[in-house]
Amino acid sequence: MAHFRHIVLVEDNPIDVFINTKVIEQANLGDVIQSFPSARPALDYLKDSEQNNLALPELIILDIRMPDMDGFEFLDEFGLFPESTTEKIKILMLSSSIDPEDEAKAKAYTSVIDFICKPLTRDKLLSINFNR
Numbered sequence: 819m820a821h822f823r824h825i826v827l828v829e830d831n832p833i834d835v836f837i838n839t840k841v842i843e844q845a846n847l848g849d850v851i852q853s854f855p856s857a858r859p860a861l862d863y864l865k866d867s868e869q870n871n872l873a874l875p876e877l878i879i880l881d882i883r884m885p886d887m888d889g890f891e892f893l894d895e896f897g898l899f900p901e902s903t904t905e906k907i908k909i910l911m912l913s914s915s916i917d918p919e920d921e922a923k924a925k926a927y928t929s930v931i932d933f934i935c936k937p938l939t940r941d942k943l944l945s946i947n948f949n950r
Contacts, residue, residue, distance in 0.1 A: 822848040822876040825875055826863070826879070829854075831881075835855075841943065852875070857888070860878070861895055864896070879909075880892060880911055881912050882915055893927045893930070907929065908948060910933075921933040932950075
């Protein structure tokens with residue numbers, strides 16, 4: 819199983835943030851888990867980290883359905899970052915959507931390594947190939 823120093827969780831539902839954080843901890847997937855309640859502050863954090871040469875997260879777990887800016891809009895803006903940044907970060911899409919079109923759309927982004935339907939579980943995390 820992969821292990822990351824820094825994971826960013828972008829999720830607007832506080833209960834899902836709590837549960838997903840616990841699942842990530844139980845799977846021993848990362849050392850630091852930082853959450854953002856929406857896509858815009860997460861993007862601002864990434865931009866600030868990039869501009870100030872701060873450590874970037876190695877994995878982003880990104881919800882699709884969020885108010886203000888959804889996960890696909892996040893991915894569009896993330897794609898505008900320099901390749902030197904985007905190639906260092908893997909993105910795992912997490913959604914309550916079971917729509918195959920959402921999954922296909924998510925996987926069309928080169929930075930997205932997988933698409934998981936909620937709820938996030940330890941078994942689902944263990945099944946992911948993080949080396950893509």
